[in-house]
Amino acid sequence: MLSVQKAEQLLSDNDKLLDGMNKYKQIMEALHQTDVSADADFRRTFNRFFVMRSRTPLYYDKFYSFLEARKNVGATFEETLEELKSANGKLEISFSSKLVHVIDPTQPIWDRNVSVLHFGMKVPGYGKPIDIRQAEVVKVYHDYCRRFYEYLDSSEGQALIRLFDDKYPNSGLTDVKKLDFILWVDV
Numbered sequence: 674m675l676s677v678q679k680a681e682q683l684l685s686d687n688d689k690l691l692d693g694m695n696k697y698k699q700i701m702e703a704l705h706q707t708d709v710s711a712d713a714d715f716r717r718t719f720n721r722f723f724v725m726r727s728r729t730p731l732y733y734d735k736f737y738s739f740l741e742a743r744k745n746v747g748a749t750f751e752e753t754l755e756e757l758k759s760a761n762g763k764l765e766i767s768f769s770s771k772l773v774h775v776i777d778p779t780q781p782i783w784d785r786n787v788s789v790l791h792f793g794m795k796v797p798g799y800g801k802p803i804d805i806r807q808a809e810v811v812k813v814y815h816d817y818c819r820r821f822y823e824y825l826d827s828s829e830g831q832a833l834i835r836l837f838d839d840k841y842p843n844s845g846l847t848d849v850k851k852l853d854f855i856l857w858v859d860v
Contacts, residue, residue, distance in 0.1 A: 685840070693722070701775070710740070736760065767785070769783075794816070834848050
């Protein structure tokens with residue numbers, strides 16, 4: 674996966690990591706301070722950080738209305754995937770996981786840079802009916818989460834968390850997000 678030595682290099686004065694941490698904290702702090710369904714600044718910050726672009730206004734409205742409605746009560750990956758599918762007819766594995774993570778930062782994010790490159794996970798192919806593919810996407814996402822937590826709990830994963838904590842004490846981030854950031858900057 675990622676050696677401790679490489680992680681030390683990645684954590685040393687990494688502008689991408691520092692910028693990412695600042696934007697992420699801004700999103701997480703604003704989440705419960707504003708109505709995210711109507712706050713243009715929140716939306717802009719979220720869209721830039723999570724690289725959400727080229728979506729229809731209906732999609733953005735559904736996404737942020739769902740986030741606003743669920744931010745205090747939680748949302749499962751399955752519910753979120755279904756809600757976003759109703760906005761554009763597509764299975765949005767990455768954005769569903771990001772919305773779920775923002776609500777519950779102990780949930781891993783499916784991201785090309787982490788899930789695909791570091792864990793070798795792939796989204797199921799497009800040649801099947803959407804309901805069959807949706808069931809496969811849910812299974813793959815949960816398998817990814819299991820593998821992510823196993824790695825996080827491993828001696829190597831815990832060594833990476835200790836490195837992060839040594840470099841950024843009192844970051845306020847969950848261990849899931851710390852590991853996500855380390856793996857994210859290793860691209």
